[in-house]
Amino acid sequence: MIRGVTVVPVTGPEAVIRDGAVAVADGEIVYVGPADGLPDGFTADRVLGGPGMVALPGLVNAHTHAAMTLFRSYADDLPLMKWLEEAIWPLEQKLIAEDVYWGTLLACAEMLLGGTTTFADMYFFMDRVAAAVEKSGIRASLSRGLIGIAPNAEKALKESRAFVREWHGRANGRITCMLGPHAPYTCPPDYLRKVVAMAAELGVGIHIHVAETRQEVEGIKKQYGCSPVALLAETGLLDLPVLAAHCVHLSPEDIAILAAKGAAVAHNPESNMKLASGIAPVTELLTAGVTVGLGTDGAASNNNLDMLEEMRSAALLQKVAREDPEALPAYAALEMATIGGARALGLGDKIGTLQPGKRADIILLNLRRPHLYPPHDVVAHIVYAAQAGDVDTVIVDGNVVVEGGRLLTLDLDTVLDNARHCALRLVGKPKARSLL
Template identity: 55%
Template sequence: MANTIAIKNATILTMTEESWIERGYVVIEGNRIRAVGQGDFQPGQPVGREIDAAGKVLLPGLVNTHGHAAMVLLRGYADDLPLMEWLETKCWPIEDRMTADDVYWGAQLAILEMLKSGTTCFTDMYYFMDEVARAAADSGIRAVLSRGMVGFPPKDEILLQESREFVKKWHGAANGRITTLLGPHAPYTCPPDYLKKVISLSEELDQPLQIHLSETAGEVERCMAEHGCTPIQLMEKLGLFERPTLAAHCVHVTDEDIEIMARRGVHVAHNPDSNLKLGSGIAPVVKMLAKGITVGLGTDGAASNNNLDMFEEMRQAAMIHKGAGLDPVAVPAYKALQMATNGGAKAVFLEDTLGTIQPGALADLILVDFDRPYYYPRHNVISHLVYAGQSGDVTDVIIDGQVVVENGRVLTLDEERIYREVERVCKRLFA
C-alpha cells in the first residue's frame, strides 16, 4: 500500500506509560498509526515504505506550546534587557517596520529550525498570520495559530475582524494540520472592554483563546494598581476563563490564582528558558501540576530564548524546579517529556492521543540517533533523552503520516534560499 510506512527495529517510547519497547515496530497508514508492536516486523500486507530504525529511538514529535515564530528575525538583536524595555524600545519599533514578506521568511526560518530539532507542532501568536499559515502549510508542520490582538485604536476593531477572517480561512486547513485560536496579547495591551469583545468573538466562532498572563512582577503590580486584582483574577471576573484558554508564562501567580486556573481548566504554556533570560522568574509549575492543571512547554520567540530547541526546554523544566524547590524529584524526566509531547498537545487543544504512539493516534513522530557517547550506558532511555539529549540527534521527522525530514535533511523547504531571504530581509529591517 503506497500510503503505508513501517518503522522497524526501533526503541519506542509510546508516552502512554513510563516505559519503552526495546525493539519494536510502528505501522502508519495514511496519517494515523495503525499498529505498534514488539519484536520483528512481520508485514501482513504490502507496505509502501520500510524504515530501519536500528540504533534509534522513536518517540512522539515535540509540541511547542508558545511562540512568535517570525521573531527569529530579532534573534541576538536586543539581548540582556528587562521585558518591557526589550519590547518597547527594541522589538516593537522593528516589528512596526515588518512586511508580510518579512514575516513569511521569518516563519520559514523558524519552521526550518523546529523541524530539524524534532518539533512537529508549534503554536504562534503574531501578525500577518496568513503568511505564517502559508509557511506552515507549505512545510508540512502542524500549527496552532492566532492573529495577535492589541486593543487600542486605531486598529483594535480591525484586529477583531482580521482574527474572524483568519479563523474562517485557516481553521482545519492543510488536511487539518492547521488549527486556530484567538490571540489577545495581554491584559496590559487589551483593556477589559476589548477583552469582552474577544470573549464574544470566541463564543461566536467556537474558538479557544491564548493570552500572556502574569509574566512579570511588574505586570501583576500594574494590574493590582489599575484593577485591584491580579491578571488571573481579572480574567476570571471578565469571564475569559469561561472559554477554553491557554495562558502563557504564569510566572507570578498566587495560590488563589492557581485555584482559579485549576477550577476553570486553564491550560498553561511554561517557557522556562525565556522566563530566565528575561529575568521574569520561575513559574510555580510544581504547584500547578499538583492541582491537575494541563501544562505544556514552549520556547517563546527566539528573540528571548535564543533558539527554538524543545530538548533544551525539557531539560530546563526538569532541572530548574528541582533547584528552586530544593526537591530532586520535583519534575521527573518522564513528566518533562510528557509536557513536551502529549501534555503539549492537550495544552493547545488538539486530540488527546496526539503526542503518543498508539493505534489511532495521528502519526507525528521523530527518530533520535542513540549512537552517541552520552547515551551510554543504556540504563534509562527517558532520562537520557531529557538530561543528555540534544536536538541535533534528530534524524527523521514524520508529520501527519508524511516524511518531512529524512537523515537530517528537510524535504519540504529550501534551506539555502531561506538563509538568503532572511539576510535580505534583515539588511532592510536593521539598516
Template identity: 45%
Template sequence: MKILIKNASIITMSKDREIFQNANIGIENTTIKFIGDIEEGFNPDKIIDSKDKVVMPGMNNSHTHIPMSLLRNYADDLPLFQWLSKKIWPIEDRFTSEHVYLGSMLSIAEMIKGGTTAFCDMYFGVEEIARAVDETGIRAAISRGMMGEDSTNDSTFSEVRSLYRNYYGAAEGRITVMAAPHAPYTCSDKYIHSIMNLADELNIPMHMHLSETREEVKECLEKYGKSPIEHMEELGLFRFKTLAAHCVHLSDKDIDIIAKNKVSVANNPGSNLKLGSGFAPVKKLLDKGINVALGTDGAASNNNQNMFEEMNLASILNKALCEDTTVVPAIKAIEMATINGAKAMGLDENTGSIEVGKKADLIIVDFNKPHLYPRLDIVSSIVYSAQASDVSHVIVNGKVLLENYELKTIDFERIIHSVDKVTKNLY
C-alpha cells in the same frame, strides 16, 4: 503511503506510559496502524530501520512567536518592558508580509530539525504563517495577537475571521485557530469582551500571556485590585478553553483559579530566565493537577526554538528551586513537551502520543552518539543528555519532513539567502 519503522525503542507517552524495545510502528496514510509486531499483509512503501534509535511523539511547542526568528540576537540583555517598547515593537512596525513569511519558514525549519511537530503561535500576519505551515507540513494552532482599547474599526478582528475562514482545518487538517488577547496590560476590559464575543462567534479557544512579570502583576493590582488571573476570571475569559502563557508570578489563589477553570499553562523556562522574569511555580501547578506544557517563546527572547533545551531546563531548574531531586522527573518533562502540549492546543485526541489510531506525528532520535552511551535509561537520556541535533527523522501526519537529518519540504539554502537579504535592509 505506508511506512514501516522497525527495530526501534519506543517511548509512547500513552496513558500507561508504555515503552517498547526492538519494536515496530506501521503508518498508513496519516495514521498509526500498529505498534509492536508487524501486521500480516502490511506492505510498506518506505522502511526506516531504527536500530540504535528511539522513537517518541513529536514535541509540541505550546507558546511561541515564530516570525520573531528575524529578531534573534537583536535586542538582548534588556528588561521585558524596555525590550518590548524600545526595541521589539518599533522594528516589528517595519515588518512586511515577506518578513513574517520568511521568519516563519526559518523557525519552522529550526523546529522540524529539532523534533517539533506542532506549535502554538501568537503574532500578526497570520495568513503568511498559515501559508508557511501549509507548505512545510508541520502542525500548528495559530492566533492573531490582539492589542487595543476599543474594537471599533479594529482590522485585527477581520484578520481573525479571514484566518478562520481560509485556514481552519486546512492543510490536511493540520491548522487550527485560537483567539489571542495579548495581555492584560495591552488590552482594555472592553477590548477583551469584544475578543470573547469573537471567540463565541467562531467557537475557538483562547491564548493569552498572563502574569509573566512582577511589574505586570503589580500594575494589575493597582488598577483593578486583583491579580491578572483573578481579573481574567472576573471578566469571564476562563469560560473558554484557555492556554495561559508564562504564569510566572502566581499566588496560591491564582493557582486555585487556574485549576478550577482547567486552564492550561505554557511554561517557558528559557525565555523567562533570559528576560529575568523569574520562574513559574511548576511543582505547585502540577500538584494541583493543572496541565502544564512547555514552550520556547519567540527566538528574540530565548534565542531558539529548541524543545529539548526546554525539557532539560524544566526538569533541572525545578529540582534546584524546590531543593528536591524528585520534582519534575524525566518522564514528566517529556509529558510536558508532548501530550500536555497537545492537550493545551486542543489536539490531544489526534496527537501527542504514539497510539494506534492517532495521527503519525513522531520523531526518531539517533542514540548512536557519545553523549548517549551507555544506554541505561532512554527516558533519562532524552531529557538530561539528548540534543535537538540528535533528531534524525520527523514525521507529521504520516509525511516525512526530515529524513536522515535532511529537510524534505523546505529549501533551506533559499530560505537563509532570502533571510540574509531582508534582514540587511530591515536593520
C-alpha cells in the same frame, strides 16, 4: 513502518518498548507495540528505523512567535518591558508580510530539524504564517495577535475572524486557529469580552500571555484590584479553552482558578530565565491538575527553538528552585513537551502520544552518540542529554519531512538567504559585531 527501534509512546513512565514497531497508514498510526506483533498482512511502502533509534511523539512547542527568528540576537540582556518597548516593538512596526513569511519559514525549518512537529504561534500577517506552515509540512495552532489599546484594535478583531474562517482546519487539518489577545495589560476587560464573544461564535480557543512579570501583576492589581488570572476569570475568558503563556507569578488562588476552569499553561523556562521574569510554579500547577505544555517563546528571547533543550531547562529549573531533585522528573518534562502541549493546544485527541488512531507525528532520535552512551535510561537520555542534532527523522501527519537529518520540504539555503535579507532591511546598519 518504523521497526527495530525503541519506542517511547509517552503513555506511561514504564511504557517503553524495546525492539518495537509503529505502523502508519493514510497518515494515521495503526499499530504500536513489539515488532513481532505487527498485524498479519500489513505491508509498508517504506520501512524506517534501525538499531540505536528511538521513536517518540513529535515535540509540541506550545508558545512561540515564529517570525521573531528575524530578531534573534538583536536585543539581548534586557528586562522584558525595556526589551519590548525600546527594541522589539519599534522593530515590529517595520515588518511587512514577506518578512513574516520568511521569518516563519526559518522557524519551521529550525523546529522540524530539532524534532518539533507542532507549534502555537501568536503574531501578525497570519495569512503568511499559515502559508509558511502549509509549505513546510509542520503542524500549527495560529493566532493573530491582538492589542486592545492599539488604534487598530477593532480592525484586528475583524481580521482575526476572517483568518479563522479561512484557515481553521486547512492543510489536511494541520492548521488550527485560536484568537490571540496579547495580555491583560494590553487588552482591557471590555476588549477581552469582545474576544470572548468572538471565540465562542467561531468555536475556537484563546491564546494569551498571563502573569509573566511581577510588574505586570502589580500593575493589574493597582488598576483593577485583582490578579491577572482573577481578571480573566471575571471577563469570562477562562470559561473558554485557554492557552495561558508564562504564568510565572501566580498565587495559590490563581492556581486554583486555572485548575477549576480547566485552563492550560505554556511554560517557557529559558525565555523567562533570559528576561529574568522569574520561575513559574510548574510543580504546583501540575499537582493542582493544570495541563502544562512547554514552549520556547520567540527566538528573540531564548535564542533558539530547541524543545529538547527546553525540556532539560524546565526540569533542572524546578529542581534548583525548590532544592528538590524530584520536583520535575524526566518523564514529567517529556510529557509537557508532547502530550501536555498537545492537550494545551486542544489537540490531545490527535497527537502527543504514539497510539493507534492518532495522527502520525513521530520523530526518530539516533542514540548512537557519545553523549547518549551507555543507554541506561532512554527517557532520561531524551530529557537530560539529547540535542537537536540527534534528530534523524521527522514525520508529520504521516509524511516524512526530515530524513537522515536533512529537511525535505524546504530549500534551506533559500530560506536562510531570504531571512538574512529581511533582517538586514529591518535593522538598517548592522551592529559592529554583526555578520549580516
